[in-house]
Every structure is written in C-alpha cells, then in structure tokens.
Amino acid sequence: MYKDIHIGHLILVKWKELDFSIERACNFFKISKTDVENMFSQKSLDTELLLKWSKLLEYDFFRIYSQHLILYSPPSKRTNAESLKSKKLPEFRKNIYTQEIIEFILEQINSDEMSKNEVIEKYKIPKTTLHKWISKYSK
Known part of the structure; x- marks a missing residue:
C-alpha cells in the first residue's frame, strides 16, 4: 500500500x-x-x-x-448529530475493504510488523472482521 x-x-x-x-x-x-x-x-x-x-x-x-484514506485517515471527531446538520456532500462508508487492503493488513500481521491488536486500533477494523480474514485467507 x-x-x-x-x-x-x-x-x-x-x-x-x-x-x-x-x-x-x-x-x-x-x-x-x-x-x-x-x-x-x-x-x-x-x-x-x-x-x-x-x-x-x-x-x-x-x-x-x-x-x-481507508487505511490512514484519522477517525472523525464529529458527532452524528453535527454531521447530519452540515452534510453537503454524500457520505461514503469507510469500511469497504478491497482484496488489496485485506492482503496488506494480513501481511502486516504475518510479517510481525504489527500485532492483531495494533491493526485493530490503528485501522479501526472490527476484531471479528480481522479474525474472519485470518481464518479465510491465511494458509
């Protein structure tokens, strides 16, 4: 990436x-x-x-x-009420993970560059999602 x-x-x-x-x-x-x-x-x-x-x-x-953006943008600090009032542009979900992103994340874990917990914290990936990826894509 x-x-x-x-x-x-x-x-x-x-x-x-x-x-x-x-x-x-x-x-x-x-x-x-x-x-x-x-x-x-x-x-x-x-x-x-x-x-x-x-x-x-x-x-x-x-x-x-x-x-x-999915991997490196900081989480939004605005509350839902604030963002609903000021929306001028469409909002896109940040949790659409491509195969390239999944491979990148798993490579971070497999190469010991990051722990599972570090990945979860840094990229805001749900724990269950990460575990599904590991079970599905790890060999």
Whole structure:
C-alpha cells in the first residue's frame, strides 16, 4: 500500500505493463509526446486527467487514494448529530475493504510488523472482521 502516492509513476508502471504506444496517449489526450512524458513525472494530477488515464488504461487510479484514506485517515471527531446538520456532500462508508487492503493488513500481521491488536486500533477494523480474514485467507 502506498503511503506516499506518486501518481505519475504509478501511471507509468501500468502504462509499461500494458505496453501502450506513446502515440496512442498523444492522440487520446491531444497533446505532445513531451507532455505525456511530463505527466509520468508528476506527483499529482488534476482529477480530469486522472479520470482520462483511468479510462485509457482501464484501471481505477482513484482507488489508490480511496484505499489510502481507508487505511490512514484519522477517525472523525464529529458527532452524528453535527454531521447530519452540515452534510453537503454524500457520505461514503469507510469500511469497504478491497482484496488489496485485506492482503496488506494480513501481511502486516504475518510479517510481525504489527500485532492483531495494533491493526485493530490503528485501522479501526472490527476484531471479528480481522479474525474472519485470518481464518479465510491465511494458509
């Protein structure tokens, strides 16, 4: 899991994995070869560009950020009453764990980097959920 996200590099990795031609990206974005190559060196990109890369490479680059938030964002200190009064945007549940997150968490435990209790406390994963993962995915 990426704690320090360099989205341009991650796009380049996926790009190379799929073996796309630079001309295809130039045509898709309607920009020069230099501009495409410059995007690979960018630590962050505009959301519209990131959406286009996601479509071109058929990979959800936004999920990298979502998974980062699930694992590393601090818990909310607002009460439910406060949050209900001020909602302007939709709320998304934080407990949607992808396979990558489950594997990351289990790797933390299996490599002795973190104890089960540390994982539960740090990532706010319910104890029963963690035990289900361990019984289901551990070999």
